[in-house]
Amino acid sequence: MDQEERLLHASSFGPAAVEYAEHRPDYARAAVRWALEPAPGPRVLDLGAGTGKLTATLLAPGARVVAVEPDPAMLAELRRSLPAVRALRGSAEAIPLPDASVDAVLAGNAMHWFDMTVAGPEIARVLAPSGILAGLWNVMDDRAEWVAGLARVSGSAAVGPRDTPTGWRAETADAHLPGNGAAALFGSPEQAEFPHGQRRTADSLVATLATRAGVLVMPEHEREATLDRIRAFLANRPETARGEFTLPMLTGVLRVRRL
Template identity: 70%
Template structure:
């Protein structure tokens, strides 16, 4: 199964277990935009959409996967939610002030998506990709990443790897700015295993391999003082790449 098409099969689990985005990261993006009309592109089940609504943005969601879109519509029934993708955005020209993509921009074909995003943005509009990563500066988190393996916590899943993966810029707008914001997700051992089970690399594993990997993670969490008993906060960062469309 293609990694980018793996999420629909686990849309319910994705909606339940995936984290939201740091509010300060969203403010940093919105403060650079000329208005509050926002497109959540590759919106999934609406994790980013919900955060934007909480900050007073007027949000349109666009998502290609029907199962993910169904979860978004059920959870956020008042949000306009359209079928579409970054390479063919179902919106008029110059119709939004910001385009945000939460843990999604790396799936875009930017040679096609870049012109489409430019088309729907107003002059001076903002494009931002946001990625939630684990904070492996914390010792037990770094050990979790080692135990889980790169199929579970891999490229873009730690700050250093994310900076390497984005290279100079994945934004068609220059100059691009990088922002990194502290974040966290309240988890138990069981719910963190469930969260990691929604990663693309895990979803495409054969059943036996998936069970073995998640079992290894569960064993690590049970034997680690910070995660063995009850709730804990998984230290995270929301990493943002932001660029503005130049006025014509």
């Protein structure tokens, strides 16, 4: 994805902020605990916080959370759902916080949108010594045969390279770590995966996939054709044709320590 296309996809979520908040999953709590485990203190920045999916999960372990999000519609939804959280307009490339002011920077399904040549030094700036940078991604567990079939039917716009475990491991192994000299400020990356799941119906799973950036930027006729194809697949699978089911997922974590 070139820079222009990346910016188009990254800016596509605002008009779907309400749907994003309703249908996107939270994050496995074990994954959040692992991400924060080496952090030297409780001050956590949720960077690229969106509507607060990760922010809400971070509150459970008692972190002192500040959320930063560039999109005004996503930020408004975060503030509506989590009014007690300090939520600021800003970006990974321009973080509105002082030097060494947080012990961990976490990003939920967001780090791949950052320009890490700029964001890497900026994240290093706000992190305290020995602080943690961690990206978390929810991926569909395609070891389940019907999930693998769904990925094939959906196409890469709805289920992209990072959206299954094998693709996530390859895409995030080192692609989104700090660059532009900031890499020397961080240790070696670690990856871990944690079981997760989301209760869905066929309709709500279609609504979830409709909030993916690749689908949001499609021309309307292509979007509807893609979603109709997914509906037909789900209607013909015994696992998904009737009532609620659990979409098997993993939360994958990529973690590095600030030196």
